[in-house]
Amino acid sequence: MPVDYDAVIVGGTLEGRAAAAMAARQGARVALVEPPTVVATRIYRQLLGQGLSQAPNLGWTDFWEWLALVVEVSYPDLSLHQLTVQGVDVIEDTGQVSQAAPLTWLTVDRPLPTRGLILAPPTQPVVPAIPGLTQGTYLNIEDLASLPVLPQELVILGRSTLAISLAQGLAKRGTRVTLISRSDRLLPDEDRDISIFIETLLQAAGVKLCLATQLIEVTDGQPLQLHLDGQEPIFSQFLLVATSPRPDLGPFHLDRLGIPPTPAYLPVDAYLQTSHPRVFGCGPGLGGDWAETTDHQIGRAHV
Numbered sequence: 001m002p003v004d005y006d007a008v009i010v011g012g013t014l015e016g017r018a019a020a021a022m023a024a025r026q027g028a029r030v031a032l033v034e035p036p037t038v039v040a041t042r043i044y045r046q047l048l049g050q051g052l053s054q055a056p057n058l059g060w061t062d063f064w065e066w067l068a069l070v071v072e073v074s075y076p077d078l079s080l081h082q083l084t085v086q087g088v089d090v091i092e093d094t095g096q097v098s099q100a101a102p103l104t105w106l107t108v109d110r111p112l113p114t115r116g117l118i119l120a121p122p123t124q125p126v127v128p129a130i131p132g133l134t135q136g137t138y139l140n141i142e143d144l145a146s147l148p149v150l151p152q153e154l155v156i157l158g159r160s161t162l163a164i165s166l167a168q169g170l171a172k173r174g175t176r177v178t179l180i181s182r183s184d185r186l187l188p189d190e191d192r193d194i195s196i197f198i199e200t201l202l203q204a205a206g207v208k209l210c211l212a213t214q215l216i217e218v219t220d221g222q223p224l225q226l227h228l229d230g231q232e233p234i235f236s237q238f239l240l241v242a243t244s245p246r247p248d249l250g251p252f253h254l255d256r257l258g259i260p261p262t263p264a265y266l267p268v269d270a271y272l273q274t275s276h277p278r279v280f281g282c283g284p285g286l287g288g289d290w291a292e293t294t295d296h297q298i299g300r301a302h303v
Contacts, residue, residue, distance in 0.1 A: 005031050008105045008114040010095070010252070012038040015283030016120030017078040024086045031089040031112050033105060034080075038122045042284075043071050045141055049162050052169025060150045067145075096253045103257075103278055119252070119266060119274075120283035123245035125158065132218035138239045141166075147238075151175050155226060155236040157215060159186045163242035164198065171205040178234060180226075184212040210234075247285035254279075 006028040009020045012035050020032040051067050080090050098104035105112040156163050159181035171177045187195040219225035226234040246264055257276045266285040273280050
């Protein structure tokens with residue numbers, strides 16, 4: 001089978017689009033494989049926490065309309081149309097690696113033989129296996145937009161950067177926010193002084209912090225009853241799950257290339273190379289707190 005591409009980029013992130021644009025500018029023959037709508041969702045999450053703090057005077061309904069417009073006009077140079085104009089073959093699909101030679105990415109419609117593969121998959125917050133924490137008892141991040149009014153009270157589970165920004169933004173708007181994390185610090189990978197500073201800012205905004213706290217069970221009802229290990233239960237109108245995001249690498253079948261499966265992140269070296277010499281990674285799939293931003297760094301994901 002002849003090689004059709006110099007690089008196939010498995011995307012769903014701004015980092016994947018940026019890699020495709022950069023490769024095309026260098027004259028490479030590039031295919032970008034990206035599931036529909038996922039990049040818009042990622043931009044939405046990225047801007048949500050910022051917007052809650054930056055547009056405090058907008059009403060609840062007006063805020064979501066404003067946010068939708070901001071998402072629509074963000075990153076015009078990385079739109080699928082612009083990438084196509086630059087010569088990138090855009091394929092709105094998913095897929096998996098092939099066991100056959102040469103190195104090939106298989107979509108539903110056709111194989112994409114390539115000299116190199118760049119993995120830049122999206123991430124999703126992980127829903128912990130807690131009794132009672134099932135669909136219908138908690139909100140995900142996108143569910144906030146469906147609430148008709150600003151919630152009077154909200155518990156946020158997680159210490160991701162998005163959880164922190166949402167807690168501060170909603171508290172500034174008048175919501176009684178409680179943030180629960182099983183870690184004793186919000187930013188355990190940073191200097192203790194930085195973590196204390198962020199925690200102080202949240203408390204100044206009115207956020208109640210429950211650190212080193214384990215949520216062990218959720219009882220459905222109005223209000224929800226959140227059972228904590230060794231503490232009195234918390235009652236709340238809503239529970240939002242905003243744990244640190246992780247990529248879902250299972251459907252890619254990377255084990256076919258000898259890349260060991262890992263549930264938390266895509267392991268790469270200092271050159272962004274995986275254990276396969278022609279497979280590289282970039283973006284949020286590499287993990288770390290930065291995974292919810294558009295920074296290009298290397299780290300490991302944690303919940």
